[in-house]
Amino acid sequence: MEVSKLKATSNQSDYVVIKAMDDGVNVIGLTRGTDTRFHHSEKLDKGEVMIAQFTEHTSAIKIRGKAKIMTSMGEIESEHK
Numbered sequence: 001m002e003v004s005k006l007k008a009t010s011n012q013s014d015y016v017v018i019k020a021m022d023d024g025v026n027v028i029g030l031t032r033g034t035d036t037r038f039h040h041s042e043k044l045d046k047g048e049v050m051i052a053q054f055t056e057h058t059s060a061i062k063i064r065g066k067a068k069i070m071t072s073m074g075e076i077e078s079e080h081k
């Protein structure tokens with residue numbers, strides 16, 4: 001199968017929309033593969049939006065702080081403790 005078709009049928013084409021509901025929300029990308037570690041951290045202030053995709057480098061996304069998260073599975077809110 002072509003690479004483009006493989007990508008279209010895998011979760012690596014999924015996007016996540018994150019809207020910060022407070023200042024200082026962190027969007028953290030975790031590596032794909034046997035070694036799971038943080039590879040990127042993005043700080044959002046209140047009202048800022050990040051549109052992120054799962055990629056060959058990113059298999060998980062961690063959100064710290066209060067944010068609205070929109071995915072193909074639905075919408076959820078993270079909270080600040």
Ligand code: TRP
Nearest residue numbers: 028029040052053054055057058
């Ligand atoms: N270079 C990263 C990648 O291609 C950029 C990235 C994609 C990212 N999705 C992310 C960073 C989600 C943080 C969170 O995988």
